[in-house]
Amino acid sequence: MEAAHRDQAPEGRVIEAGELEVRIADALVLAAGRPLNLSVREYGLLVALADRAPRIVSRDELSATVWGNPLRDGDRSVDVYVHKLRAKLEEALPSWQFIHTHVGFGYRFDAVPLHGFHIPATTR
Amino acid sequence: MEAAHRDQAPEGRVIEAGELEVRIADALVLAAGRPLNLSVREYGLLVALADRAPRIVSRDELSATVWGNPLRDGDRSVDVYVHKLRAKLEEALPSWQFIHTHVGFGYRFDAVPLHGFHIPATTR
DNA sequence: ACCAGGCTTTCACAACTCCTTCACGGGCGG
DNA sequence: CCGCCCGTGAAGGAGTTGTGAAAGCCTGGT
Numbered sequence A, B: 001m002e003a004a005h006r007d008q009a010p011e012g013r014v015i016e017a018g019e020l021e022v023r024i025a026d027a028l029v030l031a032a033g034r035p036l037n038l039s040v041r042e043y044g045l046l047v048a049l050a051d052r053a054p055r056i057v058s059r060d061e062l063s064a065t066v067w068g069n070p071l072r073d074g075d076r077s078v079d080v081y082v083h084k085l086r087a088k089l090e091e092a093l094p095s096w097q098f099i100h101t102h103v104g105f106g107y108r109f110d111a112v113p114l115h116g117f118h119i120p121a122t123t124r
Numbered sequence C: 001a002c003c004a005g006g007c008t009t010t011c012a013c014a015a016c017t018c019c020t021t022c023a024c025g026g027g028c029g030g
Numbered sequence D: 001c002c003g004c005c006c007g008t009g010a011a012g013g014a015g016t017t018g019t020g021a022a023a024g025c026c027t028g029g030t
Helices: A004-008 A040-052 A059-067 A077-092 B040-052 B059-067 B077-092
Strands: A014-017 A020-023 A028-031 A096-102 A106-113 B014-017 B020-023 B028-031 B096-102 B106-113
Touching (some): A020 A040, A040 A077, A059 A106, B014 B040, B040 B059, B040 B106, B059 B077, B059 B106
Antiparallel strands (some): A020 A028, B014 B020, B020 B028, B096 B106
């Protein structure tokens, strides 16, 4: 109904993005081949985002998917866990960027190698 | 309600114009395949204009659509945001021009390739 | 039942981006 | 010359997101 590839094998798929690999069936995340230790929320968030790439996912949809209920007013849980997830991903793969913020819209998953070159203006 | 093609899939459509692609459902804008970071107002303006192309859209209609209220006397918000949007589009796609001014009437969206004249494909 | 350790939620503040408004300047027509 | 319209840069306040830490929960082991 939504992402085409998600209709196929909802739980038997493997998501690959740069040096990152998510084996849904095993709830296993590999960073450059080494397993990553994620909590339930962190894992849920990663799958929810990666699964919907490259689209922008709203906080409300993330909350509904990972937490099971719509975002209450003032709830910062999603932000906090995006932060934790980013921290673990960066520690494992410092030269990649995976979660991108779209102010006013939500977050978007996309594996971007941070190689040497630098960008002039926007986009940190 | 207004433009014919907008009656179809109000939120599931994809607007393509030259190297620019707007995925309404995802609030995602791609410039030559790379995602663009637009603010809420910038995105709203782009959609409002692209959605109505090739028609000239008055400031008042843009204000009503994007800001939710008619243009107050002396309000320059629309002009300012057209400028910001142009800046981001030009940075991403320097060889294209998208927003055209019609003095006394408003703005019009149309993808025009600048120097190298090629791949027009669409009507002009 | 108690404890230890990790996980989750909440809170407060910092940092950052966005929105609005103002101000000035150029182009054009009367 | 004057007025109107639009382009453009800047400033301040408003709103959004990043971040560290405290407090609450839950679970497995003893």
